Amino acid sequence: MAFFYLLPMILLAIFVASFISAIIRTIQTEYANCSIPPGVSNPGKLRLIVAVLIVTSTLGRIFEKMELCSSLAFKRRVFSGWRPGPARGVRREDARLGRVPARLYRPRAAVRAPRPAVLLFHGGGWICCSLDSHERICQYIAKESGSLVVSVGYRLAPEHKYPAAYEDCLNATQHFLQHLEHYGVDPARVIVCGDSAGGNLAAAVSQTLAGRSDFPKLRAQILIYPGLQALDFNLPSYQQNRGVPLLFRERAAFCALQYIQGNTSNLEEVLEGSHIPPDLRLKYRKWVSPDNIPEKFKVRGYKPHKPCEFKPEVYETVKRFCEPNLCPLLAEDTIIQQLPESFILTCEYDVLRDDGLLYKKRLEDNGVRVTWYHLEDGFHGIVNLFEYCGLSFPSGKRGLDKAVAFIKSL
Incomplete structure (x- = not known):
């Protein structure tokens, strides 16, 4: 009989242990995509912040699946x-x-x-x-x-x-x-x-x-x-710091797409540069180009990037990226x-x-x-x-x- 009284507590303990284990696995996975250069300020503290952000993101997804609140709403509350x-x-x-x-x-x-x-x-x-x-x-x-x-x-x-x-x-x-x-x-x-x-x-x-x-x-x-700008996500700083918190390369494009179209359906095309027509890319090259970045900012590594084949259908959805506003x-x-x-x-x-x-x-x-x-x-x-x-x-x-x-x- 005592077992039936203990059963809810046992199930709760299993749930909590599984929950914590899932968060730990998520942190380990996300950390694999995170890069903290040796020259960054207070790397230990930054690692702690990254762990907090990963936990926040994980909790947001869990709460969304439980229909308690959206993942974005939870993040907004935490970030405020x-x-x-x-x-x-x-x-x-x-x-x-x-x-x-x-x-x-x-x-x-x-x-x-x-x-x-x-x-x-x-x-x-x-x-x-x-x-x-x-x-x-x-x-x-x-x-x-x-x-x-x-x-x-x-x-x-x-x-x-x-x-x-x-x-x-x-x-x-x-x-x-x-x-x-x-x-x-x-x-x-x-x-x-x-x-x-x-x-x-x-x-x-x-x-x-x-x-x-x-x-x-x-x-x-x-x-x-x-x-x-949202024309080139392959400038030297994007290549060198693509996995450096608190803003990853993919996250920068993610936010720009959320702002302009309310979703991220064209994320990969935007990251690879197939969202801008060749003539416009040439027009704006005088202002948005790695050639205008001082050489001292390329010493940590830079490989010239050739945009993927232009996709007109993608440009039609994100062409407002070319507006100065x-x-x-x-x-x-x-x-x-x-x-x-x-x-x-x-x-x-x-x-x-x-x-x-x-x-x-x-x-x-x-x-x-x-x-x-x-x-x-x-x-x-x-x-x-x-x-x-x-x-x-x-x-x-x-x-x-x-x-x-x-x-x-x-």
Whole structure:
């Protein structure tokens, strides 16, 4: 009789053991596809983060099969992280910029003149992260730079495909620029800023507003490891860092496809380059080419890649990749020449490194002043780990401090 009382506990123990074993096997399998170069910052801590991400992904898939929630919803919740309380010396306020949700961070320190303002667009591949995920960064920038920081909560893919995120960021920026007096902001010191996909959005918004006379001119743009093109996923940085966390080569293409079409049905074709017609590839080669990457960034290995045979049916589904609002590297020189002073941060161990390097060259070639900071031991997402559950990296804080110093210099 006692056995029947113990049976539920035995079954539960078997389930838990199987569950843990499955997670361990998944971690081992995923680690086989992961590469952590010896030069990366704090490799031991990065391995721990990778393990957490793998567990998160595994749990998401399990919860989806159990119909508790979608895998993406679970990841979004985890990646948003814990929302810290207001930082000392910073006042936080939820708001709306037109129809777009936002969060304002005001330094409490008194100032004599109107403050500068930083409009921040969070990263997350257009599909993850939120106002909460970038809370710590916004608080830090506001406190250390004395700026009003405005974090923009744009709509996410795949529920809201391109150009939803871009339109939200543009509309929020325009609304803010029309009401600067209400926010006590200096019209001559408004900056757009973003990391990863947020850097893409900041660059696109800056290009759209370039030369506009009906809005105050943006003072600067801050692009932190931005993704700026989807034509070539075989640039040197993509080859060298294809398996380096926190952004794998396949994941970069995955996010771009989720943003543009809401699914990843053409992932392999996009990775191999068969999604762009030869004539367009030739047209844009002057801007998107490994030939424009300094040789010192190829020493870790680079093999010229010949795109696979062009597939017109794939191009028809992803042809908006050729729009500058989605891929700012493809904007014409007449637009680039009107862009404001720029700060670009790149990381050596990041598939998006070369996007930043190519844009830096384009800006400089067109007479735009660029402050460039390269984290030799950095990886994608390192700045976003600032003060996150003890997982900060000194290199990431150094990059964030350089961005703050840039703001204060304007």
